[in-house]
Amino acid sequence: MTHYTIPANTRIGHVHLKVSDLDQSIHFYCHLLGFEIIQRMGSQAAFISAGGYHHHIGLNTWQSKGQPPAPSHHPGLFHTAILYPTRKDLATIFRRLLDEGYPFTGYADHGVSEALYLNDPDGNGVELYWDKPKEQWPVNSQGEIAMYTRPLNTQSLLQELDD
The missing domain is CATH 3.10.180.10 (2,3-Dihydroxybiphenyl 1,2-Dioxygenase, domain 1)
Incomplete structure (x- = not known):
């Protein structure tokens, strides 16, 4: 396999998080940290951003509604x-x-x-x-x-x- 270098101006565009309670997460990310809701899909998902970008963070309860946090010492997002x-x-x-x-x-x-x-x-x-x-x-x-x-x-x- 030949060596490949990712382009220097590449960015990470957004993160999408599984959450247990959408309203609680919206309160944290929007009301405390100041992100804006760009689109909300009922009680299942929301897309939020800074400055009107389509979304920096996606929040969803599709697989995680009401579930406890993932164990801290297991693989996953740090x-x-x-x-x-x-x-x-x-x-x-x-x-x-x-x-x-x-x-x-x-x-x-x-x-x-x-x-x-x-x-x-x-x-x-x-x-x-x-x-x-x-x-x-x-x-x-x-x-x-x-x-x-x-x-x-x-x-x-x-x-x-x-x-």
């Missing part, structure tokens, strides 16, 4: 990562979730990005993050990106809102 345009945008959603008392599972500085971690109502992992400018990304002596996981300075993040 998390959905939602990329915010700026550090201030990440600080804004952080403040919003803090004010709502929504629980976080972690916070991290990865060198290339800063991230907030939480679970949706079905236990699906969600990463909210922003990418640092590429010129700030850490590299090793071979010029490869050298990501890491260090504690995120959440107070510094919240100070973005003071400007």
Whole structure:
């Protein structure tokens, strides 16, 4: 088989999640995180987005209505990562979730990005993050990106809102 490299401008267009309660998931993704409903299919499915795209996230109960979350140590989706345009945008959603008392599972500085971690109502992992400018990304002596996981300075993040 010949070597193939995916085109550089390829993106992941959307994620489609099986959920147990559509209204509960819509509350989390739309009312807390701010996505907009693009299309709702009764009590079975909804397609939501940021900025009017056809959908970034699909939610459905077709196979999962009323079911418990998948076991955390089984194969499956680890998390959905939602990329915010700026550090201030990440600080804004952080403040919003803090004010709502929504629980976080972690916070991290990865060198290339800063991230907030939480679970949706079905236990699906969600990463909210922003990418640092590429010129700030850490590299090793071979010029490869050298990501890491260090504690995120959440107070510094919240100070973005003071400007």
